[in-house]
Amino acid sequence: MDWGIQNRLNRLIQKDGKALFLPVDHGYFQGPTRKLEKPGETIKPLIQYADAVMLTRGVLRNCVDPAIEKPVILRVSGGNSVVGDDLSNEGQITSITEILRLNASAVSMSIYVGSKHEHQTLMNFARLVDQCEDYGIPVMAVTAVGRELKKRTARYLGLCSRIAAELGARVVKTYYCEEDFDKVVDGCPVPVVIAGGPKVDTALEVFEFVYDGLQKGAIGVNLGRNVWQHQYPVAMIRAIRGVIHENLTPKEAQQLFDQVKAGKA
Ligand code: R5P
Numbered sequence: 572m573d574w575g576i577q578n579r580l581n582r583l584i585q586k587d588g589k590a591l592f593l594p595v596d597h598g599y600f601q602g603p604t605r606k607l608e609k610p611g612e613t614i615k616p617l618i619q620y621a622d623a624v625m626l627t628r629g630v631l632r633n634c635v636d637p638a639i640e641k642p643v644i645l646r647v648s649g650g651n652s653v654v655g656d657d658l659s660n661e662g663q664i665t666s667i668t669e670i671l672r673l674n675a676s677a678v679s680m681s682i683y684v685g686s687k688h689e690h691q692t693l694m695n696f697a698r699l700v701d702q703c704e705d706y707g708i709p710v711m712a713v714t715a716v717g718r719e720l721k722k723r724t725a726r727y728l729g730l731c732s733r734i735a736a737e738l739g740a741r742v743v744k745t746y747y748c749e750e751d752f753d754k755v756v757d758g759c760p761v762p763v764v765i766a767g768g769p770k771v772d773t774a775l776e777v778f779e780f781v782y783d784g785l786q787k788g789a790i791g792v793n794l795g796r797n798v799w800q801h802q803y804p805v806a807m808i809r810a811i812r813g814v815i816h817e818n819l820t821p822k823e824a825q826q827l828f829d830q831v832k833a834g835k836a
Contacts, residue, residue: 575707579676580741582642583623583709589815590764590791592744593621593808595630596646596679597795599664601653606800610634613799620808625793628665628673642676644711648695658717659683663695667702678703679744681715684731685722693738700739709741711793713766716746720768725751732759744793747784756788767794774807774828778821781814791815806831 572580584590595614597604607613610626611634618624618641625644626635635643647665651658661681670678680699682692700710712735716722723746732743736759745755747765756763765784771777777797785791794811801807810828813819819827830836 573707576704576709576741579642579707580709582676583644583742584762584790585622585816587816588790589785590622590762591620591808591812591815592623592625592644592764592791592793593617593798594625594644594646594766594793594795595799596626598630599627599646599649600651600658604796606796606804613804616805617798617808620805620812622791623676625679628669631673643673644677644679645670645673645675646680647678647699648680648692648713657687659686659688659692659715661688661692661695663699667706670703670708671706675708677709677711677742679711679713681713682731682735682738683715683717684734685727686717693734696735696740697738704739710739711742711744711764712736712738712740714743714745723748723768725754728752729755729758732756732763735759736761747780747789749780749783752784752789753787762790763788764791764793765789767792767797770796770800774801774803774810775821775825777807778810778814778819778824778828781811782819782821782824785815803828803832809836 595610610630623642627646648661649664650662714731728745735743744764798807806828810824
């Protein structure tokens with residue numbers, strides 16, 4: 572692998588082979604999402620526990636201190652909105668020059684397999700890979716399902732993840748599924764990180780799916796709402812970090828969460 576791309580990947584994926592990405596890119600189609608009204612404030616207490624932050628150029632420029640030490644994964648697909656007709660109708664919203672200017676360590680783009688705009692998003696993705704590989708920038712695929720959350724089966728996620736890798740993704744972000752998640756990871760020749768999806772009921776549920784996903788081969792997470800929409804976001808991210816980088820079990824993560832919440836850790 573070329574030195575530049577390997578170096579950037581090493582900044583994202585830690586020496587233990589694991590990664591905790593913190594996405595705050597939701598506003599690109601959702602507007603001022605709950606608890607992300609001021610993204611700069613949201614990430615302030617959390618960023619030290621993340622291995623990278625994922626956001627758009629607008630939030631990066633306006634809300635994040637350029638002295639930030641953590642690597643940036645720039646979201647470069649968009650052009651859709653929650654009130655529009657079809658979430659899958661995305662294009663590339665940031666040029667390669669801008670990606671370089673903003674010193675991104677990686678970029679991310681959604682693909683919508685099986686949607687009305689499948690071909691368009693896959694071709695966008697392949698073109699982005701061509702542009703970024705020229706400069707040693709890794710591309711992370713986001714296997715998006717839009718509003719169709721029920722699509723999240725191993726068969727579908729495995730299909731999307733494999734296609735993304737075949738088109739040149741260096742990392743694939745996909746959803747976790749309880750059944751056969753190992754098949755999703757096994758069929759994907761590049762590292763897989765788990766996206767969180769809408770906030771679940773308890774912290775323990777998050778620790779359980781992150782733990783199970785890692786046992787089945789994922790290298791980490793790209794988890795947003797289940798961290799920063801939680802009442803105790805710092806306790807959440809620290810406990811999730813424990814599962815990822817310290818091999819904590821869900822029960823141990825819950826104990827750490829309780830300690831941080833009580834101000835005892
Ligand atoms: C979608 O808005 C973005 O791609 C998010 O980065 C992704 O969905 C992960 O965030 P969450 O854990 O909130 O689903």
